[in-house]
Amino acid sequence: MSLELKAGPTSLERLETAIARMQQKHGFVRVSADQPAFPAGLAALLLTDDPQRNLEVLDACVILPEALLALGANVARLVAGPDAAAALLQRFAVARAPAVVFLRDGDYLGSLNGIRNWQEYRDEVARLAAGPARPRPISIPVLGAGQPGACA
Template structure:
């Protein structure tokens, strides 16, 4: 059960919940989305702080992204895809591809600095997926 502040994002602000039913269509859409990974707000009370800040961020960057709350049942699967190890986290995606993330609650000035940088990034490979690239020339020198 989400906290009242997180539930308010959906009920009052109309933010969609990313769940198993809309995951594929969300990742295939041309939209820029911000996925809000809350985990358990009782264990990670900063999730409530981010729930208060997220609507303000959406107002500060009108029409730049769609905020979405990640269903708790989907978080375990997606935290591996987006390399989420710190809670709460905001993951920015465009056309389902990774732009960047911001974890924990931050000062307003940091959001104002980092979000434009993230939104200007070219979509890249999801950080938790794939095979690490190793420079073979460096490996040979250490052998």
């Protein structure tokens, strides 16, 4: 008898599985960075990143759909994979993923960063969903080390 060792899924493969589950089970629509389609009405946009950098990303893929249940069918559910999320994080001046950006008719309502205790997370989702539109934060380009203008 021989035992074949096989590598487990990578962090990005686990994220893709989580996003596919969100799409199939909870009706999330995946958006792209170059043409994000923000529908009319209330929308919640989950911005993700490689879970190897931040394990909370996978938690958000499970927690957000549950937190949105209280809003019923009145909220469009959107998700951006790491390929699209980087530009959207910058567009909405969000420091890090996971983050949920709330929009109404394309207008910015606010964002929820990271994971919190369950009640606080649900309360913040409800507050942002019910709140008025606010000016979108000014996005500031993030420079990596070695890029012109970056601090050493």
